Amino acid sequence: xxxxxxxxxxxxxxxxxxxxxxxxxxxxxxxxxASMVRFKLExxxxxxxxxxxxxxxxxxxxxxxxxxxxxxxxxxxxxxxxRLFHLHAEGMGLVIIATATVAATLAGSxxxxxxxxxxxxxxxxxxxxxxxxxxxxxxxxxxxRGKTIAEWLVWIPFGGATIVALWWLAGLVxxxxxxxxxx
Amino acid sequence: xxxxxxxIERYAAARVAANxxxxxxxxxxxxxxxxxxxxxxxVEAGLSFFHTHAEGVGLILFFGSxxxxxxxxxxxxxxxxxxxxxxxxxxxxxxxxxxxxxxAAGRDAGIELAERWVLTPLGGAAIVGLVGLALALAVRGxxx
Numbered sequence: 139x140x141x142x143x144x145x146x147x148x149x150x151x152x153x154x155x156x157x158x159x160x161x162x163x164x165x166x167x168x169x170x171x172a173s174m175v176r177f178k179l180e181x182x183x184x185x186x187x188x189x190x191x192x193x194x195x196x197x198x199x200x201x202x203x204x205x206x207x208x209x210x211x212x213x214x215x216x217x218x219x220x221r222l223f224h225l226h227a228e229g230m231g232l233v234i235i236a237t238a239t240v241a242a243t244l245a246g247s248x249x250x251x252x253x254x255x256x257x258x259x260x261x262x263x264x265x266x267x268x269x270x271x272x273x274x275x276x277x278x279x280x281x282x283r284g285k286t287i288a289e290w291l292v293w294i295p296f297g298g299a300t301i302v303a304l305w306w307l308a309g310l311v312x313x314x315x316x317x318x319x320x321x
Numbered sequence: 322x323x324x325x326x327x328x329i330e331r332y333a334a335a336r337v338a339a340n341x342x343x344x345x346x347x348x349x350x351x352x353x354x355x356x357x358x359x360x361x362x363x364v365e366a367g368l369s370f371f372h373t374h375a376e377g378v379g380l381i382l383f384f385g386s387x388x389x390x391x392x393x394x395x396x397x398x399x400x401x402x403x404x405x406x407x408x409x410x411x412x413x414x415x416x417x418x419x420x421x422x423x424x425a426a427g428r429d430a431g432i433e434l435a436e437r438w439v440l441t442p443l444g445g446a447a448i449v450g451l452v453g454l455a456l457a458l459a460v461r462g463x464x465x
Contacts, residue, residue, distance in 0.1 A: 154392065154458055155462060157458050161385070161388070161451060161454050164381055168448045175436065231381070
């Protein structure tokens with residue numbers, strides 16, 4: 139079928155709670171980004187103090203030259219976690235809107251449409267929070283242990299949900315293309 | 322920015338040297354080099370932030386305003402949200418001001434000026450628009 143002879147595609151909006159989740163996620167990203175700049179000094183002071191109170195966790199030895207390097211490295215990662223939350227929350231908000239719109243429009247059967255949209259929404263909204271969690275855990279558990287906790291609690295389950303939903307959606311769209319070509 | 326990086330660095334360094342007083346240059350080569358490097362780094366950061374935010378904010382407001390057009394049924398609410406988004410869309414330009422202000426007013430004063438008078442109000446408008454859209458969606462969700 140040539141593109142000109144196809145009926146025009148009528149885009150469908152995803153359910154309102156899905157859109158609301160995506161917009162709230164983007165709001166959190168923007169407020170997080172602004173707070174990161176506004177309270178940079180306070181956040182750094184808090185993280186540094188919390189790390190100094192846990193010398194064993196961070197491998198602090200009491201020698202200023204050594205400890206300052208360790209603290210600086212952990213603070214860079216603490217800041218990176220906040221930045222990555224800002225970036226991923228913005229990005230995943232858009233991903234939820236775009237992919238849920240595709241699913242609402244192209245997934246004809248509710249049996250596949252509902253779980254795809256649910257996985258996209260829950261996975262997309264939860265995944266960026268892992269970066270916030272990682273940053274929050276760094277002063278208490280160190281960058282590596284904090285990352286492992288964030289991976290198992292947030293990134294793997296929520297990122298996995300998004301990946302499953304995206305492959306499912308891609309397969310569905312591909313299947314529809316094949317069926318349309320055959321028809 | 323990639324192509325003209327050496328030219329930008331040279332220009333920024335020349336502007337810092339020409340504005341020695343506001344940048345607090347002392348005449349001591351070691352100290353002045355550090356001050357100049359930090360100012361040039363901030364100018365480049367401003368340009369880099371302009372690039373990333375202009376891409377990101379453009380997409381967010383494109384999708385946000387599409388949602389306003391599709392999902393907000395009240396005409397005045399739509400107009401108010403479009404206004405907030407349009408003002409918010411200018412936010413990335415604040416990072417160009419950031420770069421220019423660092424050169425003109427000194428690093429700390431320039432950053433403070435750009436954050437207080439440009440980035441905060443424009444970014445605030447985008448956040449107000451997004452919060453308004455979230456509220457409109459919540460009200461619409463209750464009505465359905």
